[in-house]
Amino acid sequence: MHKVKGLEWDAVLLPGLTEGFLPIVHATLPEEIEEERRLLYVALTRAREQLELSCASHSDKGHNNEPSRFLNQIVPRKNLSTTAMARTRSAYSIGDRVLSTAFGMGRVTEVGTTEMKVDFGGSYGVKTWSLADRDLSKL
Incomplete structure (x- = not known):
């Protein structure tokens, strides 16, 4: 991303868009976070026709x-083909039944951009669940 200023491509692929990588873990001050945001903006605006973003839900460790x-x-341009917004759009909806290996069956009560709330009932109650977590299955 540091080397793309002033250049354009028909397709831009941006993998690894996860916390700790973007913004990088070393960026802790507000101005450092804003610089990371500007770098991503520059990279996003280099795509003429196609933009693909991804983030892995689990690391190799x-x-x-x-x-x-x-x-x-990120709001996609109308004339730009994006297949990348999947990580910010949930496959879950309020009312969906789900299954967790740790808590059993539950029902989705809220869905946000990166997490949702699931009511497992009984002594487990409502848990906040990351949308990136693969331990939950939709029934």
Whole structure:
């Protein structure tokens, strides 16, 4: 992303858009976070026709990855083909029944851009669940 200023391509692929990578874990001050946001903006605007974004839900070390906080701020241009917004759009809807290996069956009560709330009832109650977590299955 640092080398794309002033250049354009028909297709731009941006993998690895996860917290810790974008913004990078070392960016802690507000001005450093804003610089990371500007870098992503530059990279996004280099695509003429196609833009593809991705973020892995699990790392090769088995860690759960959260999608970059910047993803829910992206609005695609009308004339740009994007297949990348999938991580910010949930496959879940309020009322969906789900199954967790840890808590059993539950029902989705809220859906946000990166997480949702699931009511497992009984002693488990309502849990906040990352949309990137693969431990939950839709029934």
